[in-house]
Amino acid sequence: MMYLANQNKHIILLWVAVSLVACKANETPEAAKTYPTPYTLEVPRGFPNPKLSTTNPLTVEGIELGKRLYNDDILSTNGRSCTSCHQPINSYSSPLFTSWSGITYSVPPHINLGFKSSFNWDGSQNSLDTLGMGDFEPEFFNTDPVLLFKRLSEHPIYSDLFKKAYNIANVNDLTYHELKKKIAMAIAQYLRSRVSANSKFDQFRRREVLLDNLEYEGYVIFFSEKGDCFHCHTEPLFTDQQFHNNGVSNTYTGFNRGRFAITGKDADMGKFLTPTLRNISLTAPYMHDGRFKTLEEVVDFYDSGVHANGYVDPLMTKTNGERELLLTPLQKLQLIAFLKTLTDIGYTQ
Amino acid sequence: MKPKSPWHLLLFIGISAMIFSCKKTETSTIEAYKTNLQIHVSHRVGGLNLLYDTIKYTNLAGNKYSLTLLEYYISEISLRKEDNSYVNCQGSFYINPALNQVNIQLSGMAPGRYTGIKFYIGITPLNNVFGVLEATTENTNMQWPEPLGGGYHFLKMEGRYLDSTNIPRGFAMHIGSNEMLIQHQIIPVNLEVNEQNICFTNLVMEVNEWFKNPYTYNFEKDGNYTMAITPLMNLLKNNGYDVFSKPE
Known part of the structure; x- marks a missing residue:
């Protein structure tokens, strides 16, 4: 400053003033903040664009609200939270769930859901924003609406987060349907923000680590016609997000009908949404009905147990x-060793 | 540049602050002409409009078959002018009739009359590298794995055929890798492109053409699975040069 002429000092002050106006300050006083705060999802290199919602954009407060609700039994009267069935140690899945109608199925893991456009084994849901709406039913949370309104409205953190995330001054102003919808939307925001991309295989892709011999040979089997896994379990999500009949069943009744139960199309008989293989070592048992307890059983099935019938996907038919x-x-x-490189333990913690 | 006076300096600082605070990034493509051409691609089998999941088609070898999936890329479209020179339009276009992704938009070509169109089926070598195309679900599903050379499938055509005992079996005709790039023959057209209107034209793929001329492909005899099997992919490649035409 010493070398500046006096006449220029006021210009420096003006420059500072202009800078203050032009640049966003790092810290804004709490009273001056506006909510919600937009959140930008960091998409790993090579991943597709996430399926974001224009009616439920990601916000810091929405994600925080969803995270708390996801992990809290406040929604239920039976002590359950989302993580009761979507357990972190199982990659936000759980071994098996038997519905009141008697259907036993393996719970799809909550991993990289923000990149998906169909949900559940049969694709019965196509919006993450409404996926959680059914969980309030007696079969899952057995939610008591009166109790839910009371708990949330009297809870200091939830009251604050509902206001900041969705500008809801008092949850008691909502109908029960509206409240469930907002809860499902907040949980959807949280799930969209959860990205798994740090398995050993991801690190291998980023040239940070090497696969050992067993894993590498398995990688070659997976991504060649020897194993032919890659057509359905496509990188980087390790699902093509399509429906396939993989020949695991030879008769089609009940849950085994798969996508057919939703569309009524004969061509969809026995088709299920390709599950991701990310964290596959944590999500046993396998297949829609959990019929295979281990990865060894799964590999044995694809090796020599695929049924032959007119509904099985053409991709399941190999040479000749x-x-x-x-x-x-x-x-x-080797193949199983490779599958285990898709484990992202950090995602479960 | 040195400001000449305090007011010049003030102006300089003010403008600088505005520029660096807004972070506005804009790109613009200067196109020679404001012309647009839309190509609609339709798909037929044996002259019939493509209908999935029904074993009602017959190829030249006599295989009765259905289609369950058809997806492919068209790349590097060239338009022939009246003087026999070509206008090249760069880029690749993913086509999938099941998703109604059947329109190709081109722009910036010189106004005038065009008498032919040619292109590749597949991705040309510069872009046929694993991960080069935008990571859409469609593109990632078309990836050709690195252990097999990397890049993208050029064509996936899947379905079922009836074997000699009338039992349905699957087939998967997949083509990929640079040496399998298919240069389609030129298709005569009569296009008048101008800057006032969008020019529309149609092409049609006849699926049965993949299984004939020069080679009569038989699922049962030749093979129902072609991926990474060079001799079989070659048969399809050689048949694929004339699968498109301009509808009457």
């Missing part, structure tokens, strides 16, 4: 009409 992969015991080990 054979349905067998004819993997050696070593190749099966």
